[in-house]
Amino acid sequence: MPKRVYIYTVGCQMNQLDSQLVADLLDQHGYQVVGSVRQADVILFNTCSVRQHAEEKIYSLLGRLKHLKRQYPEKIIGVLGCMAQKDGEAIFRRAAHVDLVVGPGRLARLPELLAQAAAGTRPLLAISPWSERSDRQTLLAGFEPFDPPRRPQHLQPPFQAYVRIMSGCNKVCSYCVVPRVRGPERCRPPEEIHEEVSRLADAGCLEVTLLGQTVNSYQYRSGGRTIRLADLLSLLHQIEGIRRIRFVTNHPRHMSDDLLQAVRDLPKVCPCFHVPAQSGSNTVLRRMQRGYTVEFYREMLARIRQTVPEASITSDFIVGFCGETEEDFQQTVQLVEEARFKNAYIFKYSPRPGTKAAELYPDDVPLDVKRRRNHQLLQLQNRISLEENQKFIGRQVEVLVEGPSKFGQKAPQTQSSVQLTGRTPCERIVVFPGDRGLVGQFHWIRITGATPTTLLGQLEQHPIEVASCRLERGNWLPVISQ
Numbered sequence: 001m002p003k004r005v006y007i008y009t010v011g012c013q014m015n016q017l018d019s020q021l022v023a024d025l026l027d028q029h030g031y032q033v034v035g036s037v038r039q040a041d042v043i044l045f046n047t048c049s050v051r052q053h054a055e056e057k058i059y060s061l062l063g064r065l066k067h068l069k070r071q072y073p074e075k076i077i078g079v080l081g082c083m084a085q086k087d088g089e090a091i092f093r094r095a096a097h098v099d100l101v102v103g104p105g106r107l108a109r110l111p112e113l114l115a116q117a118a119a120g121t122r123p124l125l126a127i128s129p130w131s132e133r134s135d136r137q138t139l140l141a142g143f144e145p146f147d148p149p150r151r152p153q154h155l156q157p158p159f160q161a162y163v164r165i166m167s168g169c170n171k172v173c174s175y176c177v178v179p180r181v182r183g184p185e186r187c188r189p190p191e192e193i194h195e196e197v198s199r200l201a202d203a204g205c206l207e208v209t210l211l212g213q214t215v216n217s218y219q220y221r222s223g224g225r226t227i228r229l230a231d232l233l234s235l236l237h238q239i240e241g242i243r244r245i246r247f248v249t250n251h252p253r254h255m256s257d258d259l260l261q262a263v264r265d266l267p268k269v270c271p272c273f274h275v276p277a278q279s280g281s282n283t284v285l286r287r288m289q290r291g292y293t294v295e296f297y298r299e300m301l302a303r304i305r306q307t308v309p310e311a312s313i314t315s316d317f318i319v320g321f322c323g324e325t326e327e328d329f330q331q332t333v334q335l336v337e338e339a340r341f342k343n344a345y346i347f348k349y350s351p352r353p354g355t356k357a358a359e360l361y362p363d364d365v366p367l368d369v370k371r372r373r374n375h376q377l378l379q380l381q382n383r384i385s386l387e388e389n390q391k392f393i394g395r396q397v398e399v400l401v402e403g404p405s406k407f408g409q410k411a412p413q414t415q416s417s418v419q420l421t422g423r424t425p426c427e428r429i430v431v432f433p434g435d436r437g438l439v440g441q442f443h444w445i446r447i448t449g450a451t452p453t454t455l456l457g458q459l460e461q462h463p464i465e466v467a468s469c470r471l472e473r474g475n476w477l478p479v480i481s482q
């Protein structure tokens with residue numbers, strides 16, 4: 001009887017990928033992934049530490065398992081990911097029924113750790129040594145890479161995949177725990193990435209999203225040559241079967257011209273850039289140790305728009321950071337007004353223990369002020385997102401149909417025609433009525449309406465015979481064959 005494992009994941013795409021790789025690795029070790037804690041012999045939480053809220057959620061879920069653990073003491077409960085690395089031993093003190101704590105830099109050891117736990121060796125702690133005084137090499141040695149050979153046949157959905165091209169981060173943003181929980185930047189060899197994407201393509205994958213904390217700082221030196229993201233994109237662009245290539249998350253300091261030209265000239269590379277700005281005030285950016293000024297960020301936006309005019313640009317902002325004055329905030333409002341992002345993720349500052357910001361600066365912006373600024377910026381961004389989306393009404397866009405939309409998921413399985421969802425090359429979400437059989441295919445949709453977050457459309461009944469596409473990506477405008 002295979003051992004049954006349940007994996008619960010919170011956090012970013014990197015965490016989603018780690019959980020997929022853990023599921024695949026354990027499946028290769030005789031485990032079967034199940035859908036509930038009751039069915040499972042092993043219950044794993046893959047955690048996030050970017051905000052306090054994400055951690056509290058896991059501790060409350062762990063609390064709810066206390067009774068189940070008392071009933072079934074043989075069950076193994078494990079905490080993986082960024083909170084595991086950050087809190088380590090403290091998790092056992094807060095939740096004594098946890099058997100296993102495994103950081104991102106130790107995930108490759110999971111099968112062996114689970115075998116030890118099943119044999120009765122509990123609790124088990126496996127995290128990477130970390131100290132502010134350690135040099136880069138020592139830290140790198142502690143954070144073992146976790147890129148086990150994946151079996152594309154287990155990909156869900158089979159036509160889309162995340163691919164890690166680098167792990168960790170070399171930046172020192174004062175509010176961020178990532179370098180401490182995922183270690184220094186480590187770039188994977190391009191051949192290894194090419195081989196992985198080729199195997200995914202052979203198994204029917206159509207779209208890959210390349211992942212890195214600062215993905216555009218990717219560079220790999222070998223044989224006296226330095227491979228940068230632009231080179232890697234050209235390499236992956238040649239892979240038959242792959243139709244779309246995306247990459248997240250960018251850092252403003254690494255938005256090089258060769259990367260922009262690669263996005264402009266390689267049709268499979270999607271013209272969308274996620275580039276967190278975090279603030280529009282130089283005073284705040286300095287305190288955040290972001291390593292650029294708002295003028296630099298504006299100049300970067302201008303270069304993107306000049307080289308890839310049809311690109312969509314999205315961003316992140318933290319409001320209420322230590323010492324943020326009303327004037328600082330108004331500078332952020334001004335940046336958002338002029339930047340016209342497709343959308344932006346806006347967060348209230350949440351001090352993270354162990355970060356420079358928590359050490360150096362008081363969390364002095366009152367919560368109600370944080371809330372008001374968050375609300376104001378969100379309202380402004382939603383207005384801009386709606387206006388930008390309304391420009392698509394009447395146009396035709398090509399989407400990769402990903403599945404039933406949230407609304408469509410409520411329809412009975414027997415109902416063949418439901419509301420489906422898919423994304424354009426520029427990462428706009430489109431919903432439209434259609435047959436479930438369209439999932440995993442590319443289709444043209446005529447846009448009939450828009451909201452700040454979504455385009456509404458109709459399947460193009462008589463898809464226009466596309467002789468070629470005029471380069472206005474984000475929205476391939478077909479040149480109708482005469």
Ligand code: SF4
Pocket residue numbers: 169170171172173176177178179213214251
């Ligand atoms: S770039 Fe800054 S915010 Fe992003 S992961 Fe690295 S340290 Fe954190």
